[in-house]
Amino acid sequence: MDTASLLVFISLGVLTLVPALFVVNSRSIVHAGFWLLPCFLGVAGLYAALEAHFFFVTQLLIYAGAILVLVLFALMLTRNAMNPTESQSNRLKPVAALVCTAFAAGSTFILVKHPWAITTDTPKPAGVQTEALGNALIQNYAVPFEVASLLLLAALIGAIVLAKSDRGPVPEPAPLADLTSGTAGGE
C-alpha cells in the first residue's frame, strides 16, 4: 500500500463522512439537503479509487444529479412545515448517539479482526469492466433486469398518482385514439 493512495482514500473518506455528520446534525433542513452533495461526491471519488469507473459516473448522474434534485424539490414543497428554530431531533438523541457509536466501534473492531483473504484481483480497464457488467446484466441477471424496469414503472405511476391526486377531481383520461391521432397530451 503506497502513501499516495492512502492519502487519497483518507481525504475522500473525510469528504464523505464529515458532510454526512452535518446532514444528521444540521438544524436547517435545507442545509442538510445541500450537505448531501459533498457526501455523494465523496462516494463517487471512492468508486473511482476502487476502479469502478462506471459507478463513478452513475453516482454523479443519479445521486448527485437526479436524486438530490428530487430531495431539494421535496424540501421546497414542504418548507414551512416545521419551525426551523426548534430542534430537528427527538428526545432520543443522546441514547441513539451512544448506541450508534457503540455499533460503529463494534463493527470496526470486527472488520479489523477479520482475516481478510489476500486479493488477487488486478484492476481491469474501464471498458472491459463495464462490458463484463453488461454481459452479466444481459445473461445471468436478465430477469432482475426486467423486474427493475417493472419496479421503475410502478414507481413512476405511483408517484404520478400521488402527486396529481389532490388537485381536485382527477381528469378523465383521454381515449388512446386521441394520443395516436396527434393531439398532444390528449386532454
Add this chain to the structure above:
Amino acid sequence: MPVTAPSSSEYLPIIVFTLVGIGFVGATLLFSRLIQPHAPSKAKNSTYECGVAPTGNAWQQFNPHYYLFALLFVVFDVEAAFLYPWALAYRRVGMYAVGEMILFVVLLGAGLVYAWRRGALEWE
C-alpha cells in the same frame, strides 16, 4: 472496443479541473473582496437595489409541478444507467439482448405514455 490503460491517473485531469474550478471561483471572490470599496447604505443592502421592494416571505411554496418533472428525470436517468453497460455488451449476445432491452424500454415507455395521458407533461 477501445481499451484504455488501467490506471487511476486517468482521474488526474478531473482532479486538476476541479481544483482549478474551485480555485478560480475562490480567487475571484477573494480578489473582489480585497479591492472593492466598502460603503454600505440602506438602499444598497435592500434585496433589489433598483427594483420593486419584495413583499411576503421568500420561502413560499413551489409549484408541485416541478416535482413531477424531477420525478420523470430520475426514472429516465436510471434507465440511461442501465442502457450503458447493455450497449457495451449487446453485440456479443445478439438478438436476445436486443429483445431484452426492447422489453425494458417498452415497459418504461408505458410509464411515459401514462404520464402523458395524465397530463404530467403539461405546464398549467
Add this chain to the structure above:
Amino acid sequence: MVPTSYYMILSGILFTIGVLGVLVKRNPIVIFMCIELMLNAANIAFVALGRHFAQVNGQMYVIFALAVAAAEVSVGLGIIVSIFRTRESINVDEMNLMKF
C-alpha cells in the same frame, strides 16, 4: 492499493451515521436523506467486496440498488408531499394514523 477492510470500515461508519439520522430526526425528508446515506454505504461495501473477490456480482447489486433507490425516493417523497398537503404537518412523531 488500500486494503478492502478500510473501505468496509468507512462503509460501516457511513451506515451508522445514516442509522443515527433515521433514529433521531423528526422531518421525514431528512430521514430520507439518511436512508440515502445508508444505501450509499451499502453500495461502497458491495463495490469494495466485488473488487476484493474479483466478481462482477458486487457491482451488479449496486446497479439494482440504484434502481431501487430511485423508485424509493420518488414514491416516498411523493407520499411525504401529499401528506404535507392534507395535514399541514410532516412531523413523524405526530403521524400515528394509518389513514386520514
